[in-house]
Amino acid sequence: MSRSLWGRLLAANLILLPVFLGATGLYLERGFKQSLDSAAVERLQLHVLTLLAEAEYEQSLTMPAQLLEDRFSQANSGLAGAVTTPAGDILWASDSSVGLDLAGPAARAGDLGAGEHHFHRTADFYHYALAVLWRTGAGTDVPLVFHVLETTGPTAAQLASYRRSLLLWLGGAALGLMICQLLVLSWGLRPLARLARDIAAIEAGHKSQLDGTWPREVEPITRNLARLLAVERERRERTRNTLADLAHSLKSPLSVMRSADSRSPDYPSLVAEQSGRMQQIVSYQLQRASGGSPHNLLYKVPVRPVVERLRDTLRRVYPDRSVTFEVGIAPDTCFRGDERDLMECLGNLMDNACKYGASRVRINASQAGDQLVVDVEDDGPGIPQHLRDVILARGVRADSVSPGQGIGLAVAADIAVSYNGSLVIGDSELGGARISVRFG
Amino acid sequence: MRLLVVEDDPHLRLQVARHFTGAGWVVEEAADGEEARFLGEEHPYDLAIVDLGLPGISGIDLIREWRADRREFPVLILTARGDWRDKVQGLEAGADDYVTKPFYLEEIEARAHALLRRSGGRVQSAVRYGALRLDFSAREVELDGRSVDLTAYEYNTLEYLVHRRGEVVSKTELTAHLYDQDFDRDSNVIEVFVGRLRRKLDPDGELRPIATVRGAGYRFTLEPDS
Numbered sequence: 001m002s003r004s005l006w007g008r009l010l011a012a013n014l015i016l017l018p019v020f021l022g023a024t025g026l027y028l029e030r031g032f033k034q035s036l037d038s039a040a041v042e043r044l045q046l047h048v049l050t051l052l053a054e055a056e057y058e059q060s061l062t063m064p065a066q067l068l069e070d071r072f073s074q075a076n077s078g079l080a081g082a083v084t085t086p087a088g089d090i091l092w093a094s095d096s097s098v099g100l101d102l103a104g105p106a107a108r109a110g111d112l113g114a115g116e117h118h119f120h121r122t123a124d125f126y127h128y129a130l131a132v133l134w135r136t137g138a139g140t141d142v143p144l145v146f147h148v149l150e151t152t153g154p155t156a157a158q159l160a161s162y163r164r165s166l167l168l169w170l171g172g173a174a175l176g177l178m179i180c181q182l183l184v185l186s187w188g189l190r191p192l193a194r195l196a197r198d199i200a201a202i203e204a205g206h207k208s209q210l211d212g213t214w215p216r217e218v219e220p221i222t223r224n225l226a227r228l229l230a231v232e233r234e235r236r237e238r239t240r241n242t243l244a245d246l247a248h249s250l251k252s253p254l255s256v257m258r259s260a261d262s263r264s265p266d267y268p269s270l271v272a273e274q275s276g277r278m279q280q281i282v283s284y285q286l287q288r289a290s291g292g293s294p295h296n297l298l299y300k301v302p303v304r305p306v307v308e309r310l311r312d313t314l315r316r317v318y319p320d321r322s323v324t325f326e327v328g329i330a331p332d333t334c335f336r337g338d339e340r341d342l343m344e345c346l347g348n349l350m351d352n353a354c355k356y357g358a359s360r361v362r363i364n365a366s367q368a369g370d371q372l373v374v375d376v377e378d379d380g381p382g383i384p385q386h387l388r389d390v391i392l393a394r395g396v397r398a399d400s401v402s403p404g405q406g407i408g409l410a411v412a413a414d415i416a417v418s419y420n421g422s423l424v425i426g427d428s429e430l431g432g433a434r435i436s437v438r439f440g
Numbered sequence: 441m442r443l444l445v446v447e448d449d450p451h452l453r454l455q456v457a458r459h460f461t462g463a464g465w466v467v468e469e470a471a472d473g474e475e476a477r478f479l480g481e482e483h484p485y486d487l488a489i490v491d492l493g494l495p496g497i498s499g500i501d502l503i504r505e506w507r508a509d510r511r512e513f514p515v516l517i518l519t520a521r522g523d524w525r526d527k528v529q530g531l532e533a534g535a536d537d538y539v540t541k542p543f544y545l546e547e548i549e550a551r552a553h554a555l556l557r558r559s560g561g562r563v564q565s566a567v568r569y570g571a572l573r574l575d576f577s578a579r580e581v582e583l584d585g586r587s588v589d590l591t592a593y594e595y596n597t598l599e600y601l602v603h604r605r606g607e608v609v610s611k612t613e614l615t616a617h618l619y620d621q622d623f624d625r626d627s628n629v630i631e632v633f634v635g636r637l638r639r640k641l642d643p644d645g646e647l648r649p650i651a652t653v654r655g656a657g658y659r660f661t662l663e664p665d666s
Contacts, residue, residue: 279542283522283540286521286522309528309532310524310528312531312532313524313527313528313531313532316531316536316537317527317531317537317538319558320554339525340523340525343523343524343525343528344523344524344525346524347523347524347527347528348524
């Protein structure tokens with residue numbers, strides 16, 4: 001279930017909704033129960049005060065035969081009254097109290113002081129008692145306790161019916177909320193479903209591009225996906241071109257060898273020369289194919305570690321050449337693209353600088369927005385003006401590369417171009433060449 | 441010098457092995473990383489040539505394991521892709537140099553000599569030790585400007601002693617680095633070679649280039665001219 005967004009949101013709803021609605025129901029029910037109890041207190045208090053008003057005491061307690069409240073006179077009316085001494089002796093009990101045990105309640109009110117009252121509920125009854133000090137005509141004070149008992153039956157029924165309607169309303173609300181949530185969910189997740197459909201269509205070949213507008217939350221995904229698709233298309237195109245170039249350019253040396261006379265004394269040198277040419281072509285095309293695709297925004301590669309790894313490698317490869325590397329690159333300088341491309345490009349440039357430089361190689365990088373410029377300088381003889389254009393002009397067709405000339409610069413330029421950049425050959429203040437490569 | 445060639449292509453492996461055998465090296469071959477790892481841990485090589493694209497254990501992992509196991513012989517890697525990431529990863533794993541395929545055998549040999557020179561602490565390919573001059577690339581020895589005629593075994597013995605200059609080299613060590621496994625290790629042939637070398641390099645008995653350390657082995661005594 002946790003593997004689907006739907007499932008997660010649904011599970012959360014299924015757990016949270018009952019918890020919240022249950023708590024609400026419980027709170028409402030308690031509140032209602034309390035209000036029922038306080039209403040009972042008021043009612044019983046009123047009955048006691050009425051009884052008190054109706055009572056007479058001269059030598060002993062007398063109550064009128066007909067009380068104001070009819071229910072005191074009817075058996076099983078659910079309301080009963082009694083007057084006791086503090087010790088619990090029953091002085092008077094209403095007709096309706098027949099069959100009721102009055103001793104228990106009377107005992108509970110035994111230690112009430114004059115003017116104090118007592119209220120409590122049992123499973124069946126509300127019980128209200130008020131203790132008074134009755135001053136007789138003779139001037140003596142007689143302590144009396146007035147009791148009223150009422151069955152809880154009617155309030156219990158009221159509570160039960162309240163509970164039923166509460167359950168009905170809250171249940172209905174839960175159901176309604178759930179349905180609303182499901183609708184909101186399916187509406188909110190609709191772009192994802194559309195994305196899945198579109199990707200399936202691209203997989204099936206019915207579509208080639210993710211088009212249309214997308215919500216802000218999904219947009220980074222679709223943007224990168226669209227870019228990835230474009231890169232992939234370009235890579236396919238590139239591979240096709242490279243293969244075509246490779247096949248085409250390998251055919252010429254092959255045909256030279258095929259048409260040569262194998263008995264001629266020049267044959268071995270011809271084979272050596274042509275196989276050398278083929279090797280150049282293969283390595284050039286291989287390096288070209290491995291480099292360069294505009295992956296912008298996909299990766300951020302810190303430049304400095306790459307330069308330092310290359311520097312350490314070159315130091316091991318050329319231990320006899322005491323070249324000093326000066327690396328001036330801020331730690332947060334980043335290349336947006338494939339690390340392999342950056343390494344290939346800078347590897348070629350730094351290798352050349354080591355080979356042709358006398359003792360110093362300087363690597364600087366600067367970044368402005370998405371544009372990255374890396375300068376590789378050395379203190380060697382530099383590159384003559386007339387060769388600069390020749391070196392950069394090739395890279396269109398591999399068979400124009402003459403054996404013996406390094407292809408590193410051309411490959412580096414190719415990679416820069418594939419990142420919408422360029423490579424410029426200039427003069428360094430160190431005295432040698434300054435290769436400036438720009439990405440983006 | 442004892443060399444291990446690790447390459448899965450049988451033709452290429454055989455070509456390299458033949459070339460180095462012809463140049464006076466003791467060569468052993470391994471077709472995959474597993475075998476190479478075992479051999480590297482069993483035998484004292486002076487150099488290994490390792491193809492990066494091996495089946496099973498990759499060349500890079502092989503070098504890493506050797507280095508983790510304190511096998512410090514120089515390693516030359518062969519890479520077919522030739523891109524910088526392969527080179528950087530190879531050298532970071534502990535290799536010392538790389539050659540990109542396709543290559544000329546002469547190029548590999550030159551790199552191999554350069555690596556040996558480095559591991560022996562030498563900078564030049566030809567070094568003068570007083571009256572003696574050794575050219576490690578041409579495998580030639582001169583005494584007072586005159587060429588000394590040495591057999592391949594005699595030259596190899598001298599080269600190894602010079603390679604380990606200043607240290608005592610036991611007869612067992614010499615045997616392991618100079619001869620094939622099936623060589624009879626009990627024979628006193630080493631003593632014979634060293635005896636002949638001394639006569640050829642030091643006919644007057646004044647130079648004393650090779651000292652005998654009793655019960656331990658031999659030591660090349662001369663210092664290179666600065």
